[in-house]
Amino acid sequence: MQxxxxxxxxxxxxxxxAITVHEAAHGYVARHFGDPTAEQxxxxxxxxxxxxxxxxxxxxxxxxxxxSGMAWTFGWAKPVPVNFNRLRNPKSDMLWVAxxxxxxxxxxxxIWAMIFALIAxxxxxxxxxxxxxxxxxxxALLLLNLLPIPPLDGGRIAVSLLPNRLAxxxxxxxxxxxxxxxxLIATGALGVILWPLLDVFLxxxxxxxxx
Numbered sequence: 247m248q249x250x251x252x253x254x255x256x257x258x259x260x261x262x263x264a265i266t267v268h269e270a271a272h273g274y275v276a277r278h279f280g281d282p283t284a285e286q287x288x289x290x291x292x293x294x295x296x297x298x299x300x301x302x303x304x305x306x307x308x309x310x311x312x313x314s315g316m317a318w319t320f321g322w323a324k325p326v327p328v329n330f331n332r333l334r335n336p337k338s339d340m341l342w343v344a345x346x347x348x349x350x351x352x353x354x355x356x357i358w359a360m361i362f363a364l365i366a367x368x369x370x371x372x373x374x375x376x377x378x379x380x381x382x383x384x385x386a387l388l389l390l391n392l393l394p395i396p397p398l399d400g401g402r403i404a405v406s407l408l409p410n411r412l413a414x415x416x417x418x419x420x421x422x423x424x425x426x427x428x429x430l431i432a433t434g435a436l437g438v439i440l441w442p443l444l445d446v447f448l449x450x451x452x453x454x455x456x457x
Contacts, residue, residue: 250312252372253375254308255372256372256375256376256379257307257376257379257383259376259380260358260376260379260380260382260383260384261303261307261379261383262294262303263294263354263380264351264354264380264383264384264387265294265297265303265322265323265387266292266293266294266297266323267292267350267351267354268323268347268348268350268351268387268391269289269297269323269324269325269326269347270289270290270291270292270297270326270350271346271347271349271350272284272325272326272328272343272344272346272347273285273289273290273326273328274290274346275342275343275346276326276328276333276343277290279333279334279335279339279342279343280332280333280334280339281328281329281330281332281333281343282332283327283328283329283332284326284327284328287326287327289326289327290326297323297324297326298323298324299322299323299324302322302323302324303322303323306322325397328343330343337405337406337410337413338406340402340403340405340406341402341403341406341407343402344399344400344402344403344406345399345403347391347399348387348388348391348392348399348400351384351385351387351388351391352384352388354380354384355380355381355384355385355388355447355451356451356454357380358377358378358380358381358384359377359381359451359452359454359455359457360455361377361380362374362377362378362381362452362455362457363452363455363456363457365377366457381448381451382444382448385444385447385448385451386440386444388447389440389443389444389447390436390440393427393439395419395423395426395427396416396417396419396420396423397420397423397424398423398427401416401419401420401423404416405417
């Protein structure tokens with residue numbers, strides 16, 4: 247039990263930071279391009295309690311963490327409300343709003359890798375493990391959200407880049423996006439896609455800082 251609690255603490259800070267900054271970034275960029283919806287809802291904030299979803303931020307991460315043998319976890323926050331029709335150029339600006347979340351995760355992964363390079367072998371292992379967890383969760387969220395499945399960020403980016411007629415048809419997948427994701431998870435296809443990419447991403451991060 248003590249080991250489980252210790253590992254939960256190791257992952258809790260990186261997970262909360264990863265999902266909080268990811269969602270706040272969407273809101274910030276949406277405001278920059280003319281949509282104040284997230285700001286009006288108080289969601290451009292680094293206060294994690296404004297972004298916590300009881301299922302996605304608490305229940306699912308804990309279950310995945312335990313079922314994975316405390317090897318990794320996964321979760322999500324309440325989506326930041328964005329009204330794409332209020333953007334100055336809805337179709338093109340959608341790309342930047344959608345890309346803001348994954349970009350935030352990329353930045354955080356780099357920061358955690360930098361911390362890891364600075365502290366490895368010099369501080370208690372719990373802090374080193376937290377840095378590894380930070381790289382892992384941000385890398386996983388980055389890659390997952392870039393999958394071209396609406397309403398994931400990658401799907402929204404694809405809709406923004408496609409010609410209007412194709413974009414309209416592709417956007418109609420969105421109501422089924424979560425079901426598609428569940429099927430990918432249940433069949434193991436998601437792991438086949440993501441884990442090799444995550445391994446390459448983490449390897450590249452460590453190489454970047456000479457580890």
